[in-house]
Amino acid sequence: MKPPMLTVAEALAVLCAAARPVAETEWVPTLEANGRVLAEDQLAGIDVPSADNTQMDGYAVRAADCASGAAVLPVSQRIPAGHVGQPLQPGTAARIFTGAMLPAGADAVVMQEQTAPAGEGSVMIQHAPRVGEWVRRVGEDVRAGSVILPAGTRLRAQELGLAASVGLARLPVKRRLRVAVFFTGDELTMPGEPLAPGAIYNSNRFTLRALLENFGTVITDFGIVPDSLEATRNTLREAAASHDLIITSGGVSVGEEDHVKPAVEAEGKLNLWQIAMKPGKPLAFGEVGQAFFIGLPGNPVSSFVTFLLFVRPFLLQLQGVAQARAPLSFPMRADFDWPKADRRNEFLRARINAAGGLDLFKNQGSAVLTSTVWGDGLIDNPPGQTIRAGELVRFTPFSEYLQ
Numbered sequence: 194m195k196p197p198m199l200t201v202a203e204a205l206a207v208l209c210a211a212a213r214p215v216a217e218t219e220w221v222p223t224l225e226a227n228g229r230v231l232a233e234d235q236l237a238g239i240d241v242p243s244a245d246n247t248q249m250d251g252y253a254v255r256a257a258d259c260a261s262g263a264a265v266l267p268v269s270q271r272i273p274a275g276h277v278g279q280p281l282q283p284g285t286a287a288r289i290f291t292g293a294m295l296p297a298g299a300d301a302v303v304m305q306e307q308t309a310p311a312g313e314g315s316v317m318i319q320h321a322p323r324v325g326e327w328v329r330r331v332g333e334d335v336r337a338g339s340v341i342l343p344a345g346t347r348l349r350a351q352e353l354g355l356a357a358s359v360g361l362a363r364l365p366v367k368r369r370l371r372v373a374v375f376f377t378g379d380e381l382t383m384p385g386e387p388l389a390p391g392a393i394y395n396s397n398r399f400t401l402r403a404l405l406e407n408f409g410t411v412i413t414d415f416g417i418v419p420d421s422l423e424a425t426r427n428t429l430r431e432a433a434a435s436h437d438l439i440i441t442s443g444g445v446s447v448g449e450e451d452h453v454k455p456a457v458e459a460e461g462k463l464n465l466w467q468i469a470m471k472p473g474k475p476l477a478f479g480e481v482g483q484a485f486f487i488g489l490p491g492n493p494v495s496s497f498v499t500f501l502l503f504v505r506p507f508l509l510q511l512q513g514v515a516q517a518r519a520p521l522s523f524p525m526r527a528d529f530d531w532p533k534a535d536r537r538n539e540f541l542r543a544r545i546n547a548a549g550g551l552d553l554f555k556n557q558g559s560a561v562l563t564s565t566v567w568g569d570g571l572i573d574n575p576p577g578q579t580i581r582a583g584e585l586v587r588f589t590p591f592s593e594y595l596q
């Protein structure tokens with residue numbers, strides 16, 4: 194029986210509907226939480242800034258004392274960052290440095306560039322500040338009691354900085370996903386070994402491992418599994434026992450040497466899809482025991498692209514990301530012709546040129562890995578669509594798929 198043909202959107206919808214986020218959580222130091230997914234809302238215990246403070250090196254004043262634009266005021270005190278000054282007496286100025294708390298009574302800061310020396314212990318304020326000038330107000334960034342990061346946030350540099358700014362030293366996160374991988378194909382050889390006639394290097398192992406590392410998963414690599422039903426079933430069983438997800442490459446076509454389908458069917462359940470996309474096409478999705486199963490195609494570019502399109506959002510959802518953001522895509526000008534329409538949704542490897550348009554890699558073959566290195570990203574070209582130079586196409590940088 195011919196497997197059903199699905200659109201990219203249909204396949205994605207099935208995957209995302211099936212994904213169950215991991216339940217277990219753990220506390221980790223904020224310093225080690227990069228890439229993890231928050232398990233609970235995080236509230237600020239303090240205002241940030243915690244008090245009014247100065248944005249500039251200069252003088253803290255009462256704005257009303259400086260209305261003339263040439264006020265000479267005695268300098269009553271000196272307040273470096275991290276030190277607390279005395280209340281500011283009317284008619285005086287306090288020397289103050291960026292980040293220092295405003296003394297009580299001051300309501301503005303005049304930057305030092307707008308002042309001049311005025312004899313021993315005094316300063317000429319050559320500017321009439323408005324109330325609040327150069328003052329960072331208490332709580333203007335974060336209000337105590339507010340949710341700064343909701344559960345389901347994937348923590349990046351920005352989120353970690355924000356968490357630290359309200360003093361959070363530890364964060365509750367979802368446990369890491371455990372992902373098992375293996376690679377089918379009797380032709381596969383590891384780099385470092387001599388290449389026998391008819392053999393190829395197992396490049397997918399390197400691509401897939403790096404992609405999984407990027408998403409912070411714990412990886413168990415079962416290596417190359419021979420093209421036999423027995424070996425494939427054994428590896429699946431072992432992997433299913435202690436992993437959330439099993440990912441394989443190759444063997445998901447319907448040839449005699451493709452054992453993944455019967456093996457997963459024997460050990461669990463499987464949907465084998467033909468996806469109307471190029472590169473890509475065959476994709477297997479199922480479950481073995483407690484583990485999900487995704488079988489990627491063997492062709493290296495197909496395997497890479499199907500990971501970006503399908504495994505990425507699935508992984509994010511398993512990790513507990515609340516709303517996996519769709520990769521940002523941008524309308525960009527094609528600086529090439531693509532005259533032959535395909536029935537399938539094409540994902541063309543393209544590069545941004547100096548004129549701000551897109552160039553196309555000359556060989557779009559699904560085994561041509563150089564296209565993925567040369568390219569900056571993918572053009573999402575809908576089924577049946579030709580492209581003429583000058584037209585707009587939808588472009589997604591690879592970097593968008595890696596977050």
Ligand code: AMP
Pocket residue numbers: 376377378380381393394395396397398442443444445446490491492493
């Ligand atoms: P398959 O999906 O097993 O029919 O493989 C399709 C194509 O991808 C064949 O040309 C394979 O040799 C190639 N291929 C399969 N697995 C890998 C791999 N791990 N690394 C590189 N190429 C592969």
Ligand code: MG
Pocket residue numbers: 377378379443444450451491
């Ligand atoms: Mg094969």
